[in-house]
Amino acid sequence: MIPFANTWPYETIGQDVYVQECPFCQTANVMLRMKKDELQEIRDGRKKLLIFPCCHNKMTVVDNDNDYLLSDRPVRSKRK
Template sequence: MIPFSQTWPYDLIMGDMYVHRCPFCGQENVLLPMRPKELQAVRDGKKKLLVFPCCKASLTVIDTDADYLLFDRPVRS
């Protein structure tokens, strides 16, 4: 079972990936430095270091689905 505390929702809007709120600093509507084509590579097992541009916090994306990114550590309390 996937631990919900290690997931964060994202949206694809016109070819860009956004999160509604940064899990670290709370900034809203953050454009992620990750392309939608990278989602398939992550699903296939490739890990992706994701640095949030708002606060420079970093996480490793280890899996994805159509709505959520799964990270290597908890992002929810």
């Protein structure tokens, strides 16, 4: 079972991949340095080191589906 704490939602617009909010610094509407074609490569087993352009924090993406990126570590905080 995939731990929900290791997931982060994403969107695609054209060939670009965005997150609505950075999981580290909470910057809104961040365009990732990843293209839509790379999502299939990740699904096929290739890992991707993703460096967020807003704060330069890192996340290793190990899998994805149509809605979420799966990280190798928790990226969701327990914010209230």
